[in-house]
Amino acid sequence: MDSLIFPELSLPYMSYPGLSLRACFFLGIVQKKVNERGYKSHEKRTRRTMKILYDHQTFAMQEYGGISRYFIELMNQFRINKEMGVSFELALHYSNNEYLPQYPSFKYHRLFPDCNCRGKGPFLNFVNKPYSRTALLKGNHDLVHPTYYDPYYLKYLRGKSFVITVHDMIHELYPQSFPKYDRTRAYKRLVIGRASAIIAVSQNTKEDVLTFYDVDPAKIEVIYHGSSFQIERVSFAQKDRQLDEKYLLFVGNRRQYKNFNFFITSVASILQNNPDLKVICAGGGAFSEDEQKLLERLSIQNQVVQVRTDDDGLKRLYSKAIAFIFPSLYEGFGIPVLEAFACRCPALLSNTGSLPEVGGDAALYFDPTDSESLRSAITDVLEDEKLRDKLIHAGLKQLGKFSWERTAWETKIVYEKSLP
Template sequence: MMIKLLIDYQTFILQSYGGISRYFANIHHAAQAREDIESRVGLLYTRNYYLKDYPSPLNNALGQCLMKKQSRYHSWNKAYSRHLISKNDYTVLHPSYYNPYYIKYAKKPVVITVHDMIHERLPEYFDPGDFYVRFKRLCIENAAHIIAISETTKRDLQEILQVEESRITVVHHGYQMSPDLAGQHEEVNVRKPDSNYLLFVGDRKGYKNFPIFLTAVSELLKTDQTLKLICAGGGPFREAEQEMLMRLKVKDKVIQVSPTDNELKSLYQHAIAFIFPSLYEGFGLPILESFKNNCPVIASNNACFKEIGEDAIAYFDPHDQHSIAATIKEVMTNEPFKEKLISNGRKQLEKFSMELCMEKTMAVYRKVSG
């Protein structure tokens, strides 16, 4: 039976770049490459990098002109997705985020991917007026099946929302390798930073645990004059962060950059180590990016990271500054341990192929479509 997949608009107007939109773009591209599944995305126009060539009705100069106004960009794409859902010309609907607008229009099975339950596990780090917590619950309750991106997320779904195990399938994220580079170390032609550095990637708010991590690493930065910390992404340092850098006397040792994909690969490749101090994550794609680029990983000892990294990560207690600093120092000074982490990371990456991720996702579509 030919499965007609419909992916809605949401993540592709919320993100120009980003993990969730890349995940759904990968699903679309994988489905397009198969003979048993057709895929369509409910977009009139998008600025998303991963679907920049998608043949949507207004993905052209006219659309660029018409969609300059952000409110129109949102409302027109939403209306178009709603129109396609109402036509009922699909087998499976896979909404790309948690706005439940589609529930009253969808007459066919709906599959929802839950990336994490951070808002529910750590509500103290989020706005109490955030309506997406309720939206997520409504989407989960009305889904025919749920894809959880880790066993950790599956357990949270069962414990927090009492979702039946039969309605959940764990499908780990896959890491896309270029066909000619699979199994190789892809050296990127980007200028290497001038000094030795530790690498932090992504947002620095709340549960990302950046203040405790920064306090822990500050003594190492002050002790080693050649050492720096590079923070990739997350936007420029905010006022309170700049004050903290001043108080810790490391303002000249901590650098924020907004790298391109190639520049980020180069940062991984030349870093002493990548450090992931989050209190909670649903998966952790930067771990796989580090493995691919032969970068040692030092991370919190939370359940998700242990699930993804196993023995390829040096773990610390994210609440304990001494544990963080001691683990970083161990990796910096113990070359055999560092090389073992790199070797184990290459082996661990093999468990997260894009092909396996896509095959399991397609199996969910077949299951719900009967």
């Protein structure tokens, strides 16, 4: 009899009165099948792809910038690493972001790309918001990861959790750098309080969040950025004649906390004593009228130039520079530091914010409020070829601690913990 061959199937039912051995065996078979299906169903649920909804915000505001770069790289890692089990939707219809074209899978339209008019960012945010709202209401996702701090989505979550990334605390630390009508601080306070989890891009940023907001430290996970530039020898085109000149490199926008005026005033005497030395400012827009007047007053207007460039051009600029200078008063992370390391460019960094955390022992540091400290660092790297080589090799080693793939894996873990 089958029940005697497989007694373990019959045994759970033997105590029931009135059941034959064959009946006990049959019930055991049924229970086994139910258990197997239940296990397979559980296994399927635990292995299923998790879908994340990203909204439009940062891609409406930024043509270039660290925040949009971060989200682009995060989504790209989920796209190419299927084993992560994360799919996503980007709720976006209009954008002039310059990183999006690198990934043809993103479908969107450019809107007034050549118009450098005031208010274009807020307008793009306004026309994109209905698309994000529609995606939220459809609910075809497991979790929401907004790309900035506008809390419009809170009323459309429908029971879904959301994760917020805090990129820096500039609005809290330097409120004078922003107009009075700017509501970023109020928005940030609201979403930090309601988020299921908070990602801070550095330990320094986490500590700043805890300084300004009453939030459980266990709710904040530190996840570093990576570098979008690979370690490689950069090729140079015939048009790069400007790169045959000696120059120091400044990258990105030049608004108040970026400390550009301090930097250019401090370096003026070095430029005046070295007529063949230049400063190239990559990105950040054309010099303002006030900046032009400052350069003229310092008599260095012919030695300081601004260029608009793409990623390939920026790689070449890093690779040929005597040094990359980052005089910022505060950074939440500082992606340009890793870009400089990847391009074998010595990095001279402000000793504040997260920059020592990111640069480690691979950079030369200075006080961003002390002109002599900055001039000393620049002079050292100009005159000491061995120091430059040492910084280059240390930078390549430090770069190995950061990658976008690691960012994505660690972010996935935060997502899983945040699911309702």
